[in-house]
Amino acid sequence: xxxxxxxxxxxxxxxxxxxxxxxxxxxxxxxxxxxxxxxxxxxxxxxxxxxxxxxxxxxxxxxxxxxxxxxxxxxxxxxxxxxxxxxxxxxxxxxxxxxxxxxxxxxxxxxxxxx
Amino acid sequence: xxxxxxxxxxxxxxxxxxxxxxxxxxxxxxxxxxxxxxxxxxxxxxxxxxxxxxxxxxxxxxxxxxxxxxxxxxxxxxxxxxxxxxxxxxxxxxxxxxxxxxxxxxxxxxxxxxx
Numbered sequence: 285x286x287x288x289x290x291x292x293x294x295x296x297x298x299x300x301x302x303x304x305x306x307x308x309x310x311x312x313x314x315x316x317x318x319x320x321x322x323x324x325x326x327x328x329x330x331x332x333x334x335x336x337x338x339x340x341x342x343x344x345x346x347x348x349x350x351x352x353x354x355x356x357x358x359x360x361x362x363x364x365x366x367x368x369x370x371x372x373x374x375x376x377x378x379x380x381x382x383x384x385x386x387x388x389x390x391x392x393x394x395x396x397x398x399x
Numbered sequence: 400x401x402x403x404x405x406x407x408x409x410x411x412x413x414x415x416x417x418x419x420x421x422x423x424x425x426x427x428x429x430x431x432x433x434x435x436x437x438x439x440x441x442x443x444x445x446x447x448x449x450x451x452x453x454x455x456x457x458x459x460x461x462x463x464x465x466x467x468x469x470x471x472x473x474x475x476x477x478x479x480x481x482x483x484x485x486x487x488x489x490x491x492x493x494x495x496x497x498x499x500x501x502x503x504x505x506x507x508x509x510x511x512x513x514x
Binding site: 318322326327328330333375377379386387388389390392393 | 434436441442443445446449490494495496502505506507
């Protein structure tokens, strides 16, 4: 149980284009999902907290107009990197929290390379 | 704000031996959760073990156990009979016991199991 999927696992795009990453909880409903960014050999950096049916809460320094988050259902949250630039290249990970629990279950991550 | 400290950037141990990873944290709260996550080379974050602060008994999951010292704010992970598949980054994380608060992660310990 508590499986989280992410799609795509790999994406390469040209500078200036937008990329959408999907995060799904497969066997449970998640009222809260989280989006992280991880640089090589570093810890996870929380970008935003996504709540179903409401606006996401962004961490300080994260541009909300650049990283658009939509949590339209209890099993799906999406992160759209708008007008991507090479510096946005990174590993993006989502997690979902089981209701009533503080435990987060993570997706397998998405490697984004912007050329 | 909570902080989580992992003072061992890297560790290595022979296969079948026991290894202990350290983690300390700082908080003013009385009820909270602590977690150990494992990130193997695939970069998938995997929950290893979870401890609820109000429980005095140390959590155990097969070969993985913790030494939770609430007064000392210490939460170490012991891996017994280590296996090659235990090679990974290990992250300690603190989670508040309320609302949609985020997890606070340590900087990680890179563990290598030597054949």
